[in-house]
Amino acid sequence: MLNTEITISELAHLMQVSVHQIRYFEEKGILYPAYTADNQYRMYGIDQIYRLSHILLMRKMGLSVQAIRQWTNEGTSDRMEQLLRQSATRIEAEMARLRSLTEFIHKVLEEKASTETEASAYQRVQREVSYLSSWFTIDKETKLDARMLAQQGDTIPELFKTNIHYLYEEGGPIRLCTEARQENGDIVLPEGEYLVYRFSAKGEEDIEHHYERFESYAERHSLLLTGPRMLVEKSYLSLFSQDDIHYEWLARIDRTLQL
DNA sequence: GTTCTTACA
DNA sequence: TGTAAGCA
Incomplete structure (x- = not known):
């Protein structure tokens, strides 16, 4: 059977990402097609699907594309553990920031409400x-x-x-x-x-x-x-x-x- | 019709 | 990240 690989738009649709983003990952050196067809189309196989899944998961967990590339070149499991811990710390700090921001908004709203309920x-x-x-x-x-x-x-x-x-x-x-x-x-x-x-x-x-x-x-x-x-x-x-x-x-x- | 590259906001 | 133009 010919053509076991899929085109970039098929991969994009399959993985729910944009075509642009797949090419972007290639430009940044973290995801390459299985091969390039005669018409210059990028063609992707099962390995690339798994690879893209991993990349998307790492991105979701807050790793930068650069960190992904560096780890791919020379990464240990300890290093990945470290990266994920760092990411969790960053996200927790961001959550704290957002928490205090919503608290501030509520403080503003409460202040407004309290002025409106005061009789005098x-x-x-x-x-x-x-x-x-x-x-x-x-x-x-x-x-x-x-x-x-x-x-x-x-x-x-x-x-x-x-x-x-x-x-x-x-x-x-x-x-x-x-x-x-x-x-x-x-x-x-x-x-x-x-x-x-x-x-x-x-x-x-x-x-x-x-x-x-x-x-x-x-x-x-x-x-x-x-x-x-x-x-x-x-x-x-x-x-x-x-x-x-x-x-x-x-x-x-x-x-x-x-x- | 689809993809590619390049450029741009 | 999305969008667009000009090509193959």
Whole structure:
């Protein structure tokens, strides 16, 4: 019987891969046809089918085409074991990355949901101790612009997932901070009860206006605020609207005045 | 009609 | 990795 071998498209169909990919494997030196016919067609036999199965399995398990070629040239079973372990480690790291990414998405969604269920924009909340990392300070009269951020030297790759805090310290300039873990934070927000006022605004005037409401709310409810007043830019709530920016005014409640 | 090579996004 | 052109 003539023609026990099959053409590239038959092999591709059989193995559920593209013709292109089979030629690619050849170019990379890991799969060659049984022979080339007179018309220059690549012809593949049973050995190539098994070989391609192995290649596809190794690719699925995360081995690069280059690693497959190198192992084919000079590979031991120990080496293959090592390659597979490395691959599993890489994949587990990727799973962890994806896990934390979905957790972050859920955190954003929860934050959105919680703002929508809150009856009042004002909340008294008990907070654990938390830490901020100073970024730089800015004069009260100066407006924040792109150049100032660029000139700070440090990059903030995770600017989008951290809430920027503007600390208004008594008499001093405004201090911009990012949320930090204890070890790299230089500002401690002590545990205690805080007054939180959520609002959204488009411009500076709005923010000041809301600050006045924040202070007058505290006064009306006989709350004595202490420590810096903090403006928190809720960066991921702002994801949900085109041109509003979501903020919180935040300050620690020292004590409640007796009437 | 199918495959081959080469080039390109 | 897919797509396309020009050939055999």
